[in-house]
Amino acid sequence: MYTQALDLPDGQAAPAARAAPSDSALQSHFDAKMERDEKVEPRDWMPDHYRKTLVRQISQHAHSEIVGMLPEGNWISRAPSLKRKAILIAKVQDEGGHGLYLYSAAETLGTSRDQMLHALHTGKAKYSSIFNYPTLTWADVGVIGWLVDGAAIMNQIPLCRCSYGPYARAMVRICKEESFHQRQGYESLLVMMQGTDAQKAMVQDAVNRWWWKCLAMFGPPDADSPNSAQSQRWGIKRISNDDLRQSFIDATVPQAQVLGVTLPDPDLKWNEARQHYDHGAIDWDEFWSTVNGNGPCNKERLATRVAAWEEGAWVREAALAHARKQQARALKEAA
Numbered sequence: 001m002y003t004q005a006l007d008l009p010d011g012q013a014a015p016a017a018r019a020a021p022s023d024s025a026l027q028s029h030f031d032a033k034m035e036r037d038e039k040v041e042p043r044d045w046m047p048d049h050y051r052k053t054l055v056r057q058i059s060q061h062a063h064s065e066i067v068g069m070l071p072e073g074n075w076i077s078r079a080p081s082l083k084r085k086a087i088l089i090a091k092v093q094d095e096g097g098h099g100l101y102l103y104s105a106a107e108t109l110g111t112s113r114d115q116m117l118h119a120l121h122t123g124k125a126k127y128s129s130i131f132n133y134p135t136l137t138w139a140d141v142g143v144i145g146w147l148v149d150g151a152a153i154m155n156q157i158p159l160c161r162c163s164y165g166p167y168a169r170a171m172v173r174i175c176k177e178e179s180f181h182q183r184q185g186y187e188s189l190l191v192m193m194q195g196t197d198a199q200k201a202m203v204q205d206a207v208n209r210w211w212w213k214c215l216a217m218f219g220p221p222d223a224d225s226p227n228s229a230q231s232q233r234w235g236i237k238r239i240s241n242d243d244l245r246q247s248f249i250d251a252t253v254p255q256a257q258v259l260g261v262t263l264p265d266p267d268l269k270w271n272e273a274r275q276h277y278d279h280g281a282i283d284w285d286e287f288w289s290t291v292n293g294n295g296p297c298n299k300e301r302l303a304t305r306v307a308a309w310e311e312g313a314w315v316r317e318a319a320l321a322h323a324r325k326q327q328a329r330a331l332k333e334a335a
Ligand code: FAQ
Pocket: 056, 057, 060, 061, 062, 064, 065, 068, 069, 095, 126, 127, 128, 129, 130, 144, 148, 149, 152, 155, 156, 216, 217, 218, 219, 220, 224, 225, 226, 227, 228, 231, 237, 241, 291
């Protein structure tokens, strides 16, 4: 019978403490696995730096999903119809679910959810720059779906092939849902663009405000991206920040044409030789200022998350008390 028990047939002594594989043997085993492009699973040995990089990226990603609920959440009570309200509630709820899968994936690396949330609430952890901008009109909700979710999908499809199994598997489901989010945003803009001049102007204004911020979402240029090279060697990131940004621009320009909006970049032009669109310069000073806490909504976003955590304390306490009662009852019944 198959067993994982450690007992041995009678009379057979346990082998004298088998020598633990040396760090260099473990490293070679890990390197060979990377070479074969195999998945790393939670119980596998991994270098500390690989583990730390994953915890950093996955927890930042989880925080982005949770903080990302806020800009659109502001519009749930103001959605223009019951249909749009139902869609928006479902979308915001999906983002919350993505955060939870991602916290779970990060927990498999030995960092607790409390530790990750503490880092977020004390301003030590990063989350995507994009969620520090305000949603001024209803058109912003459509543009977030079209452009922010569109950029997120472009960045996240390659993460379905990430070398770390739990992250890769979480991303498969997340990408399916993000793809619905992108389409609903685009569809709501298509409807607005068939409306009044004021509605069309509202969409154009939202595109003007979000376009450059979405390009910055992909992270700094490759030459200024300290983590990219190692993350690509480890198969965590499969495609570089600049290449993903370029793919996003190339995919989005024709969509903007169908929609009938202008992307706010006078230097955006098809380059026949490169077979890509050239584009203007991104304001990286503004990006870093936002990443470092000085964007228009950083303080508001963090304060909202901290308040939600504090106001939810009674729910966590009640759930724990209930679990303890159930455990005590089960023990009593078993006695
Ligand atoms: N914002 O060396 P790199 C979504 C930081 S989810 C803030 O290039 P890396 C769904 C970076 O952390 C959106 N910080 O870093 C949704 C690093 O700092 P650190 C989030 C940024 O990790 C839609 C430093 O700059 N998606 O939208 C940003 O190799 C609608 C140097 O950069 C993910 O998190 C930024 N934009 O590449 C929800 C995807 N970019 O940590 C609601 C997973 C860079 O060394 C509504 N993450 N930084 O202190 C990734 O793919 C990568 O982590 C990158 C950055 C590409 C974001």
